[in-house]
Amino acid sequence: MVESLKLLDRVQAINWNRIADDKDVEVWNRLVNNFWLPEKVPLSNDVQSWSTLTPHEQQLTMRVFTGLTLLDTIQGTVGAVSLIPDALTPHEEAVYTNIAFMESVHAKSYSSIFSTLCSTREIDEAFRWSVENPNLQKKAAIVMEYYQGDSPLKRKVASTLLESFLFYSGFYLPMYWSSRAKLTNTADLVRLIIRDEAVHGYYIGYKFQRGMELISQAERDDIKDYTFSLLYELYDNEVQYTRDLYDSVGLTEDVKKFLHYNANKALMNLGFEAMFPKQVTDVNPAILSALSPNADENHDFFSGSGSSYVIGKAVSTEDEDWDF
Amino acid sequence: MTSRSAVLARSDTTTARSVDGQPDTGTADLVYFSSVSGNTHRFVQKLGRPALRIPIHPDREPPLRVTRPYVLVVPSYGGGDGRGSVPPQVVRFLNDPHNRSLIRGVIGAGNTNFGEAYCRAGDVVARKCGVPHLYRFEVFGTADDVRVVAEGLDQFWTQQ
Numbered sequence: 391m392v393e394s395l396k397l398l399d400r401v402q403a404i405n406w407n408r409i410a411d412d413k414d415v416e417v418w419n420r421l422v423n424n425f426w427l428p429e430k431v432p433l434s435n436d437v438q439s440w441s442t443l444t445p446h447e448q449q450l451t452m453r454v455f456t457g458l459t460l461l462d463t464i465q466g467t468v469g470a471v472s473l474i475p476d477a478l479t480p481h482e483e484a485v486y487t488n489i490a491f492m493e494s495v496h497a498k499s500y501s502s503i504f505s506t507l508c509s510t511r512e513i514d515e516a517f518r519w520s521v522e523n524p525n526l527q528k529k530a531a532i533v534m535e536y537y538q539g540d541s542p543l544k545r546k547v548a549s550t551l552l553e554s555f556l557f558y559s560g561f562y563l564p565m566y567w568s569s570r571a572k573l574t575n576t577a578d579l580v581r582l583i584i585r586d587e588a589v590h591g592y593y594i595g596y597k598f599q600r601g602m603e604l605i606s607q608a609e610r611d612d613i614k615d616y617t618f619s620l621l622y623e624l625y626d627n628e629v630q631y632t633r634d635l636y637d638s639v640g641l642t643e644d645v646k647k648f649l650h651y652n653a654n655k656a657l658m659n660l661g662f663e664a665m666f667p668k669q670v671t672d673v674n675p676a677i678l679s680a681l682s683p684n685a686d687e688n689h690d691f692f693s694g695s696g697s698s699y700v701i702g703k704a705v706s707t708e709d710e711d712w713d714f
Numbered sequence: 715m716t717s718r719s720a721v722l723a724r725s726d727t728t729t730a731r732s733v734d735g736q737p738d739t740g741t742a743d744l745v746y747f748s749s750v751s752g753n754t755h756r757f758v759q760k761l762g763r764p765a766l767r768i769p770i771h772p773d774r775e776p777p778l779r780v781t782r783p784y785v786l787v788v789p790s791y792g793g794g795d796g797r798g799s800v801p802p803q804v805v806r807f808l809n810d811p812h813n814r815s816l817i818r819g820v821i822g823a824g825n826t827n828f829g830e831a832y833c834r835a836g837d838v839v840a841r842k843c844g845v846p847h848l849y850r851f852e853v854f855g856t857a858d859d860v861r862v863v864a865e866g867l868d869q870f871w872t873q874q
Contacts, residue, residue: 413750420791423798581829588827589792596751655825658753658853668858682832684850691819691848692866711802713809714842 396475404480411600414481417593421488424586428499431579433506439572440507446638451563451573452508452516454635457526458560459500461552462583464530466493468537469549473594476542482597489590496583503576525631529556532624543605546598547617547660551624554591554656555649557584559632562645562677569676577680584681595659602661617660621653647673742766743871745780746787747804754789754823756854761864768807778807783874785819785848785867790835792828799834808839818874819848821863826852 409415440448470490477483504513520526533556536548561584568577602610628649636642651671654664678685742764748754749770758765766784769775790799808814820843822836833850840847849866851859 411750416749416791424792584827585792585829585831588825592751592791592825599751652827654856655827655853664856668856678826682826682829684830684832684834684837685826690850690862691846692862692870711805711809712842714811714814 396472398475398483402480404484406481409481410479411481413593413596414479414485417589418481418485418488420589421485421492421586424582424589425492426582427495428502428579431499431575431582433503433575433579436573436575437507439574442572448508448512449516450635450639451567452504452512453519453523454560454563455500455503456516456520457523457631457635458557459497460520460526460530461556461560462493462497462500464533465549465552466490466497468534469493469552470590472537472545473542473549473597476545478597478600485593489593492586492590496586499579499583503579507576523631523634525627525634528627529624529631532620532627536620541613543598543601543613544616546594546601547613547620550591550595550598550659551621551656553587553594554659555621555653556624556628557587558648558652559628559635559645562641562648565677565680566641568680569674581681591656591659595656595661599661614662617657617662618665621657621665625649625653644674644677647671648677740781742780743782743784744787744867745778745784745807747789747801747807749789749791749801753854754787757823757851757860758787760855760860761867763864763867768803770803772803772806777810778813779810780813780816783816783818785821785870786817786839787821787823788835788839789823790828790831790833792825792831799831800838801835804835804839808843814843817843817845819845819870821848822850823855824850824852 406415443451467490470486470493474483474486477486504516508516533548533552537545539545561580564573564577564580567573602613605613629646632645632649633642636645647670650666651673654666654671657663657665744758744761744763744765745768746754746758746765747768747770748756748758755767758767765787766778766780768778786804788800788804791801808817817839820836820840822833824831824833824835826832828834833847836847836850839845848870849859849863851863855863
């Protein structure tokens, strides 16, 4: 399938004592501090909860997770690796190897969920579905095609859209179950994945913006046009994929808001203004607070809705750097 | 629009130094930190009000000392277990008791996909300094965030 992924011609011993871009060290440290493995999450505590889902809900959940597995596999074995030859610093190359490895951890963690909750027959059926669903396969094919193109900046666009947009039709479901107090340990694991993807999207988007500074205005305009046309292409397909999964449970419109909300952030990671207006990004508050306990509007002092705003709640700050 | 761009131009100059090499701290009631990715810088610029940027490289730049009450805008970069969520440059800035005495509120920046760590630096500063965490926005903020914060700050200062 992959014809010829470009490799670096020459490599020098990496010197972490001579840094060209502080962001490389900062993100490396962040990723290392965030490191986790699925074995640390007590998934077996979800067995009881899993049995309260209907067979159809169980099938939907498994299909969502095989779709996510496919994207993580692409990003781990092709996407993040394809960025290495384009790196501007040796430390950037190292960060991509970290990203690639974590994507493989993510892909494997869905298998941990499956083996904890499902039978072998069900697992095989779900993976078969992932091979046969045309919209999932199309999503994978679009991204794979761009990874093999000849433009470093376009590869970063495709990568950031994958990290910050394409996962979210899938991420919606465990957040939905979590908001209903179901599969809460699985949701804990998925939140770790979401956090990693957020750092990945931020970093690749940052490197994209640095690259944009090095080209002419005409080239920048071209890349911007390309970004939006790729986003439209992926979005149209994503809506179809969302319907395939969620029409039967009546959640499609709710998921689409989550897609719009995250598409905006994918664009912002690339330095572009948000595209979807407020009216279509008003994500269900239950989903938002499943994602982040700080995300609800009670914290908005300025809008007047935040009469219950807090002057700092209990957060651990053990930093010895503080003088007070 | 004209008056807005005039103000914007003014805010652009706030990272520049006055003749004696010190930041001109006279009019700004907003202080912010932004890493080289520049997201928070971009948000602050869109607010169109004078603002002071905390130095990214404390070893190469003179420390920032404020002269009037201010609201601090601080980003969080996600993850960890709560340690190190406040950028070290911001810790250094607030370790100066004079700077700390003039803080009146915090605005947090981040990404809800960071989960519990979303805008945690803002929570930490709010708690340590005993001031309200006024608002949270993501990445470099939407047009709605800019409007709400611009109006909110105007109102906040009239109430102080």
